[in-house]
């Protein structure tokens with residue numbers, strides 16, 4: 001259980017890093033947000049004195065970050081918690097950052113690790129666009145693609161949940177971690193969710209990325225779901241959408257890798273709510289002395305899984321058609337240690353929480369033969385994780 005004081009989370013199957021308190025924080029903005037964060041982190045870690053008995057990525061000083069999707073507008077956060085707990089298999093560690101002021105304070109802090117209360121009186125309303133308006137935007141995107149303006153664009157929409165009282169984020173986090181064990185459950189500064197998509201992980205010179213694109217809803221009937229999974233694996237529309245996403249990731253990683261493995265065909269990733277076409281890309285980085293995992297995330301963002309192809313045209317169309325600010329939705333979220341190793345996911349199946357209001361986000365890749373009604377249904381499937389996690 002996490003303490004109430006500024007909890008941060010990055011968890012998958014019980015492994016990961018969590019923390020609380022704020023020892024240091026940066027709020028970078030604009031197109032230089034990643035570079036500013038890297039520079040700040042480099043200076044901070046070079047001044048720190050670290051004593052550690054553990055030699056695992058994620059031990060010692062760790063920063064958690066959540067970055068805005070777009071260059072403008074948008075706030076991003078990089079935060080160094082006062083207390084960090086890590087676990088990887090049989091190894092666990094606890095890191096305290098000196099401003100905690102000794103073990104007495106730590107005890108007091110951990111006493112705050114209470115059970116969070118369930119949200120009360122939650123109701124949902126449309127966000128920027130209602131269902132019909134959003135389908136019209138998808139129809140327009142399909143027209144532009146067929147006219148030859150671009151190849152793929154990812155369009156998202158939001159849904160607003162309002163509760164009778166402020167929501168304790170630890171409640172949905174607990175539910176998400178339990179219900180979506182193969183996803184990365186995250187929370188940094190109000191942005192939370194359980195993402196199935198790993199933008200980049202860098203550990204000791206090895207880099208991996210899990211690319212998703214191409215989705216089908218699950219029915220709850222296992223036999224039917226298997227038939228649907230086979231259909232997804234053969235669907236030319238989904239394979240095309242997927243190919244754009246894999247290519248964008250492979251091209252962005254290539255300059256940093258001495259060797260790379262990009263599987264030729266995707267596998268089908270089964271989640272409780274949806275199934276995705278998935279490809280795990282891996283490589284050996286040759287520049288880990290100069291380049292951090294956050295630099296790699298910045299080079300990969302926005303991949304065609306959340307932007308489109310070509311990127312610049314897709315971003316312009318997103319601004320034109322979505323009618324909302326994505327905030328940190330679909331931006332990089334994760335952690336990094338002093339060596340620059342870290343894991344950065346894409347903030348999907350996610351929401352922004354502020355007091356009694358939670359803004360949920362979901363989007364879909366649109367290609368030449370996308371059907372607006374099917375895409376709307378897909379967003380509903382993608383809202384399910386956070387929606388259910390807000391239930392009592």
Ligand SMILES: C=C(O[C@@H]1C=C(C(=O)O)C=C[C@H]1O)C(=O)O
Nearest residue numbers: 212213214215305362363364365
């Ligand atoms: C954009 C989202 O998901 C992305 C889009 C997908 C698709 O269009 O098939 C699949 C996985 C993600 O890469 C989201 O969940 O909001």
